[in-house]
Amino acid sequence: DIQMTQSPSSLSASVGDTVTITCRASQSINIYLNWYQQKPGKAPKILIYAASNLQSGVPSRFSGSGSGTDFTLTISSLQPEDYATYYCQQSYLSPRTFGRGTEVDIK
Amino acid sequence: EVQLVESGGALVQPGGSLRLSCAASGFTFINYWMAWVRQTPGTGLEWVANIKQDGSETYYVDSVKGRFTISRDNAKTSVYLQMNSLRAEDTAMYFCARVKYYDSRLYYFDNWGQGALVTVSS
Numbered sequence: 001d002i003q004m005t006q007s008p009s010s011l012s013a014s015v016g017d018t019v020t021i022t023c024r025a026s027q028s029i030n031i032y033l034n035w036y037q038q039k040p041g042k043a044p045k046i047l048i049y050a051a052s053n054l055q056s057g058v059p060s061r062f063s064g065s066g067s068g069t070d071f072t073l074t075i076s077s078l079q080p081e082d083y084a085t086y087y088c089q090q091s092y093l094s095p096r097t098f099g100r101g102t103e104v105d106i107k
Numbered sequence: 108e109v110q111l112v113e114s115g116g117a118l119v120q121p122g123g124s125l126r127l128s129c130a131a132s133g134f135t136f137i138n139y140w141m142a143w144v145r146q147t148p149g150t151g152l153e154w155v156a157n158i159k160q161d162g163s164e165t166y167y168v169d170s171v172k173g174r175f176t177i178s179r180d181n182a183k184t185s186v187y188l189q190m191n192s193l194r195a196e197d198t199a200m201y202f203c204a205r206v207k208y209y210d211s212r213l214y215y216f217d218n219w220g221q222g223a224l225v226t227v228s229s
Binding site: 031032034036043044045046053087089092094095097098 | 153207210213217
């Protein structure tokens with residue numbers, strides 16, 4: 001199975017900060033990488049698919065980049081509603097595996 | 108508005124069985140693959156199974172093969188997960204999700220239900 005490693009596992013940031021989360025795949029996955037946001041007690045929500053495509057309705061302060069094994073999710077100008085846990089997921093090979101998540105909390 | 112509503116979560120003894128249901132509405136159900144994804148505090152998010160629009164293809168994570176069966180009823184716009192020979196490690200929140208294809212290979216889960224809690228314990 002492809003292992004997805006996220007870093008950091010948690011971070012603290014202030015409103016207005018730029019936040020960067022990284023995700024590394026154990027083998028090349030081209031651009032087959034998705035990002036989800038999950039708030040406590042809620043289901044995950046798709047933010048970005050195919051490494052850099054913003055899902056409809058998601059604010060433009062979210063962006064994704066990368067290809068091969070290394071990927072980045074960037075949140076520009078962090079907003080109060082962005083405090084959540086973020087997961088990457090590869091869609092290159094079955095089983096489609098997720099990272100362990102990055103919790104973004106208030107500094 | 109797309110809605111996915113799971114039901115059937117419960118406390119069940121090891122070795123027991125349980126059937127989860129997911130009622131879908133707000134979209135043309137027959138046009139989409141559907142999936143089950145589970146989440147535990149220990150192992151995080153894990154894709155469990157997928158089913159094709161007409162039910163002719165199904166796929167499973169290795170840990171549930173031979174024990175779980177995904178199915179669907181397009182007339183009832185519902186998808187199901189029959190879970191047999193349950194183990195403690197199957198304890199999780201189970202989410203029903205709609206599968207959205209970007210190309211022939213990449214897909215993502217673009218809509219999720221609220222989840223159904225399955226606890227396997229004696």
